[in-house]
Amino acid sequence: MVLKRYTPPTCTLEITAKSSPLSRWAGQPVFKSLSFELRLDDPRLPDTQHVTLRGDRIQLETLHEAVSTYVQNLLGESRDWESNLNSQIDRTAAGPDSPSASGNAAIFDRAVNTSELATSPPNTAYLPVPPRLEPRGLLAHNLFLGSLSAAESGPVVPLSTLQLFDLATALDNCAAEVMALPNLNRESRQPLSSPWLKVAALLVASAGVTTGTIKMLDRAATSRPTDTPSTKTPSHKRFTAPAAPAHQHRDFRQPQLAPHRPRPNSPHQQTEPHPAATPAISRQRQRTQRPTERPSIPSRANNHYSHPRRTAPGPLPSTRTSTLPPAPTTAQTSSRRTAPPAALPVCFPISRSRAATLPPPHRVHCPPRQYRTPSP
Amino acid sequence: MRSTVKSSAPTNETGPSPNWEELTRKAPEPTQLDNIKAQLDLVLLALEALAEIGSEAMLKVAAELNLEPMVADRVALWRLRQSNPLRKGEGGRKKLDVEEARSLVLISCHLACQHQALIRRAVALLEQMAEQNREPHTIALLGDYIDRFSNTYASRMEDAEKLSARELTNLALKLLIDLLFYSSPGGHRRLWLALLDRAKN
Numbered sequence: 001m002v003l004k005r006y007t008p009p010t011c012t013l014e015i016t017a018k019s020s021p022l023s024r025w026a027g028q029p030v031f032k033s034l035s036f037e038l039r040l041d042d043p044r045l046p047d048t049q050h051v052t053l054r055g056d057r058i059q060l061e062t063l064h065e066a067v068s069t070y071v072q073n074l075l076g077e078s079r080d081w082e083s084n085l086n087s088q089i090d091r092t093a094a095g096p097d098s099p100s101a102s103g104n105a106a107i108f109d110r111a112v113n114t115s116e117l118a119t120s121p122p123n124t125a126y127l128p129v130p131p132r133l134e135p136r137g138l139l140a141h142n143l144f145l146g147s148l149s150a151a152e153s154g155p156v157v158p159l160s161t162l163q164l165f166d167l168a169t170a171l172d173n174c175a176a177e178v179m180a181l182p183n184l185n186r187e188s189r190q191p192l193s194s195p196w197l198k199v200a201a202l203l204v205a206s207a208g209v210t211t212g213t214i215k216m217l218d219r220a221a222t223s224r225p226t227d228t229p230s231t232k233t234p235s236h237k238r239f240t241a242p243a244a245p246a247h248q249h250r251d252f253r254q255p256q257l258a259p260h261r262p263r264p265n266s267p268h269q270q271t272e273p274h275p276a277a278t279p280a281i282s283r284q285r286q287r288t289q290r291p292t293e294r295p296s297i298p299s300r301a302n303n304h305y306s307h308p309r310r311t312a313p314g315p316l317p318s319t320r321t322s323t324l325p326p327a328p329t330t331a332q333t334s335s336r337r338t339a340p341p342a343a344l345p346v347c348f349p350i351s352r353s354r355a356a357t358l359p360p361p362h363r364v365h366c367p368p369r370q371y372r373t374p375s376p
Numbered sequence: 377m378r379s380t381v382k383s384s385a386p387t388n389e390t391g392p393s394p395n396w397e398e399l400t401r402k403a404p405e406p407t408q409l410d411n412i413k414a415q416l417d418l419v420l421l422a423l424e425a426l427a428e429i430g431s432e433a434m435l436k437v438a439a440e441l442n443l444e445p446m447v448a449d450r451v452a453l454w455r456l457r458q459s460n461p462l463r464k465g466e467g468g469r470k471k472l473d474v475e476e477a478r479s480l481v482l483i484s485c486h487l488a489c490q491h492q493a494l495i496r497r498a499v500a501l502l503e504q505m506a507e508q509n510r511e512p513h514t515i516a517l518l519g520d521y522i523d524r525f526s527n528t529y530a531s532r533m534e535d536a537e538k539l540s541a542r543e544l545t546n547l548a549l550k551l552l553i554d555l556l557f558y559s560s561p562g563g564h565r566r567l568w569l570a571l572l573d574r575a576k577n
Contacts, residue, residue, distance in 0.1 A: 009496075075554055075566055076573030138553070139506050160503050161553055162496065169560045176561075 003031065004178050008166035010042040015060075015178050034178070036060045038170075042163055051153040059148055062130045064171040070133040070141070071168050133159075399478045399568045408575030410461050413472045415571050416480045417460035419558070421532075422551035423484065425525035426498060427491040437486045438479070446479035456480060462533045481567050488559035495555050502549060512549065522548050 006013040017031035034057040041050045055063075129146030136142050141164050143157045159167065404412055423429050431450050438447040447453050457463075459472040488495060498517055505512050512518040525548040530536040539547075558567045 071557060072566060072569055072573075075557055075570035137506075138550070139503050161499055161556065162503065165499075165556050165560070168557070172560065172562050 003034075004174065006170040006173055008170050010040070010044075010160075010163045010166040011170060012039040012041060013037075013170040013174055014039075015174060017178075034060075036174075038063075038167075040157060040159070040163060040167070042160070051150075051157050053145065053148050053150060053153065055148055060171075060174070063148065064175050066131045066133060067164070067168050067171055071164065074135070133164075395482055395564050396478060398565050399481060402568065402572055403474055404477070404572055404575055408572065409472060409474070409477065411575035412477050412571045413460045414462050415574055416477060416484065417457050417463070418547075418551060419484045419555070419567070420457065420480070420487075421528055422525060422548065422555055423487050423491070425528060425548070426521045426552065426555070427487070427494055428524075429487060429491075433487065434483055437483050437490075441479075441482050441486060443479045443482065446476050447483070460533075462535060464532060464534050477571070478568070481564055481571070485558050485564040485567055488555050488563060489561075492556075492559040495552065495559055498552055499556050502552065512545070521552065525551075 001016065001018070002014055003017045004015040014037045015034065016037070017034040020030040020032045022030045036055060036057075036059075038053040039050065040053075131146045131148050132144045134142045134144070136158065139161050141159045141161070143159050145153060145155055145157060149155045420434070431453055434453055435447065435450065438444060438453075447456065456472060456476055498521060501515050501518055502512055505515060505518070513522060522545050526541065526544045529544060529547075554570070557563060560566070
């Protein structure tokens with residue numbers, strides 16, 4: 001969709017972007033695949049001299065930097081007005097070989113190069129030559145397009161002062177309004193990662209659900225013969241647990257400390273006491289250990305895709321909401337959240353049993369931020 | 377100063393505070409101020425000559441921008457502009473401090489913004505004249521501007537005798553082009569940075 005359009009008299013700058021589904025969580029618009037189309041369509045010029053440039057966000061930022069640095073250098077020129085202005089009448093004759101012009105270009109080149117260096121690590125592949133400008137007399141300027149050049153435009157676009165001013169104004173306004181918005185910049189990885197995201201999300205979710213069920217059934221079987229504190233609670237409460245939002249489970253730690261042992265909720269608490277019990281139970285425990293270890297595989301998968309997830313949030317909400325219906329809704333309404341919801345299933349098998357030992361009213365008090373701490 | 381209290385995000389023209397704050401990020405050396413005073417006075421002179429702006433209009437803008445403490449009345453404005461070291465006469469000259477320089481920057485850019493259409497037309501005509509290889513004088517708008525600028529410069533500045541008519545014309549045209557860039561929403565920042573740049577040399 002067209003996000004913004006800037007229409008000073010001699011050019012048109014159009015910004016297009018896709019609104020990302022992440023906007024829901026960010027609390028403000030988030031855009032991805034931002035691109036621009038710049039038409040240098042001065043009505044005083046014939047149509048054949050109109051030039052259209054297209055590029056992505058980084059190219060737009062580089063162009064903005066190039067133009068504003070050039071303009072600032074132009075304005076900051078000190079006392080060489082006289083020599084510079086003498087060439088203004090015949091603007092085509094005055095080339096960049098005048099001392100002031102070449103000096104200006106040198107300064108400008110340096111500025112652009114440093115700016116390119118600063119942003120080069122991620123973009124060197126597709127932005128080898130940044131745009132730059134050179135004066136052509138006092139009233140005219142040459143815009144060297146670099147890698148922005150299109151077949152129709154050629155490498156250099158002559159700009160009048162008014163065109164330069166309009167271009168600078170449009171880019172300034174755009175920078176103030178559009179570029180300040182958060183953006184998802186790494187769209188290049190998206191096509192590659194999105195199928196993996198789906199697979200990984202499904203994997204993690206299904207692992208969480210299966211371990212949860214196995215554990216739940218297992219606990220139901222072992223609760224009768226053993227007297228461990230973690231199994232004291234009536235088993236029916238445990239069956240209510242899977243419905244509870246997973247992100248709340250971790251926050252039951254603190255309430256749990258008071259009624260039970262000093263540190264009942266260390267990650268090994270559930271598995272450590274049991275090998276000391278009867279052999280039959282320990283065998284059963286070994287079965288439950290497998291599920292508790294299994295999240296380490298999804299957690300790797302989780303780490304694997306939680307990184308590109310920011311770049312491609314598309315498939316995630318659908319899989320997540322389908323596998324864990326209650327959690328996301330409460331999570332989203334409670335606060336704006338950027339924590340990866342895909343981490344939920346990792347802590348799911350461990351924390352679920354913990355939640356089962358707790359009275360439901362505590363759920364109200366859980367601060368959602370703790371949800372970000374890594375699962376043990 | 378009192379207008380630095382508020383801090384809001386981007387530039388808008390409703391109040392001086394955000395714009396003012398932008399100008400406080402960079403401050404000139406005391407030795408640069410003389411140069412800055414001269415430049416600012418010239419920018420205002422160009423505006424006067426092009427748009428026939430008088431001190432009333434400048435004071436009105438100062439009031440709009442809540443800069444009255446700096447520029448309270450006609451005398452205060454005159455004293456500020458008289459701080460230009462190029463000015464003739466000693467009487468009433470005062471030191472221009474950084475806050476006053478910033479105030480003049482905001483006033484100049486606000487005025488340039490108000491008269492952007494006129495500045496634009498003048499620059500367009502100048503480009504047209506250059507393309508046709510004609511003297512800028514031959515167009516009424518530019519001719520009047522150059523005449524007014526030269527006359528006022530000659531009556532106010534000490535070094536006017538040293539400058540030829542051609543040099544004065546070039547100075548006027550350079551200032552005209554600069555005014556165009558100062559008339560944009562970010563013009564105050566451009567003018568301030570240009571003043572600092574020029575003062576360095």
